[in-house]
Amino acid sequence: MDFEIRADEPLSLSEELDENGFPITSSDDDEAESTSELRSGNHDRPYKLSEFASDFYTSGSDYTSLVRNEKKNGLLVQKNLLQMWGIAKSEVAETSESRVCTENRKRKWRGKEQGDVFGLNQIKNEKGKKPAHVQSRSCPFYKKIPGTPFTVDAFRYGAIEGCSAYFLTHFHYDHYGGLTKKWCHGPIYCSSITARLLKICLSVNQSYICALEYDKEYEIEGIKVTLIEANHCPGAALIHLQLSDGRTYLHTGDFRASKSMHSHPILLNYHVNVLYLDTTYCNPKYRFPSKEEVIAFVVRTTRKYLQKQPKTLVVVGAYSIGKERVYLEISRSLQVPIYTNASRRRILESFGWSDLSSRLSNFSHSSPLHVLPLSCLRIENLNKYLATLNQRFNAVLAFRPTGWTFSEATGSNLDLIKPTSKGNITIFGVPYSEHSSFNELRDFVKFLRPDKIIPTVNASSLESRDKMQSLFNNWLKS
DNA sequence: GCGATCAGCT
C-alpha cells in the first residue's frame, strides 16, 4: 500500500486561524451549516449481523447467541436481546413488549403518511436530491490540522483533499463513523486497542491500520506525533503534534482531564500553540463528582441492596466500550464474576487486561453482576430479563452511568440520588462521566496555557462558541 | 440481495 503524498499536493489543509481559533476565510454561516450537518447525525452501525455471525464462528465462544434465519438460507445471525433472553422466538418477536414497540413505531410512521399524503413524496424528493447534497458535505475545519496533511476523526467525508494520514482518537461511533471494511482513503493512526477494535468490529483492512503506543514519539510525514492516554474509554488518546517549524498542537479527542495529566512530561515541557478541546461539559453547571466517588457510591449501594435482598441481580448499563471500571470495581469488591454476552466479551477481552478478562463469565446464572446495553435499562425490559433467569434472582438493581445523569439538587451528595423503581426493579442514574467536568476543563486549560483553543464539541452555534471563548479568555487572563 | 446511509428517537 502506498500512502505517499504527491509533491504537487498542498501540505496545508486549513486556512490561517483568527485569534479565536477559527479560519479566517470561512464565514460563520458556511461553517455553522457544515457543522450542523455533521451533528444532525448520519449514523452507521458498528456491527452488521451477518458479519457478526461469520466473525462469531472464528471467535468460537458462545453459539447460543446465534440463531438460524430461514429467510437467509438458514444462515446464522446474532439473536436480538429478547431472543437471547428466550423471550422472543427467532422468526418474529411476538412478546407483548416487543409488539408494543414495533406497533408504536408503525403507528408513528403511518401517522406521518396519513397526516400528509405528500409527505412520502417529499421525503422521496428530498432523498432524491440528497446525493448531491451529501457529496457537498465537507469535513469541518476543526477536524483538519493546519500545516499538516492530518485529519482527526474524519472518516465520513470520503477521501479528504490533502489528507494523507487519518487519525482516530478512540473507538466511539461518533468519531469512527464512516469507517468500514471498504476504507481505502489512507492510513489510520490510532492506539493499539483502537486498532484491534477496528479489525475485530469493523473488519477494516489491516494494511491501513497503524497502531501507535502511548507516550512514544513517532515521526509521521515529517511531524512528531505522540499519543497520550486520554482517561476516556479504553484506547482513547490525546494527540500531541510537533511540526518541523516548531508549532505544537494538542488534540484532546474526547478526554477527562485530570491532575495527573498536569505532570505528564510532554504536556509539561512543550508550549501548546493550538489546543483542540473536548468541550462537552464546558458550562459551569456541570460539576459532577470524580469517577472514584461515583464508583464508591455504586459499590456502597450494591452492598446495601444485597444485604437487604441477597438474591439481587446487579446490572450495569454500558455502550460498546467505556464505563468498564464501574462493573470491574463491583466485581472486585464483591468477589463475583462479570456476565455479559459474547459480543461484548470478545471486545472486552481484546483490551488485553488480564484482571478484566479473568473476571468475565459466559454463564448468566453463575453471576449476580451483568453488563447490558444502556438501551436495555428500562423497568419493563429488566422485569422480563429477570424472568428469564429462572428464579435465580428476585430483584434487580441497575446503574446507568452517564455524565448527563446529574442534578443541581443532588450536587455532590450522591446519596441524595433518587432511583426510579417499580416493584422489585430499581434503576439508579449515576453521574459517572468520561468527559471533563467544568472545573477539570478549566484547570487543564489554565495548566496548559495554549495560545488558541478550538472547541470540538458544542461548536455549531455562534452563541455557544462565543460563550466558550469568553470563558477561555477569562481562564487565560491571569 | 447486501451493505451503507438516512430520519427519528432516546
Add this chain to the structure above:
DNA sequence: CACAGCTGATCGC
C-alpha cells in the same frame, strides 16, 4: 439538550 448510540426504512451497487 448532549452522550453514544439504536431501529426500521431506503438508497446504491
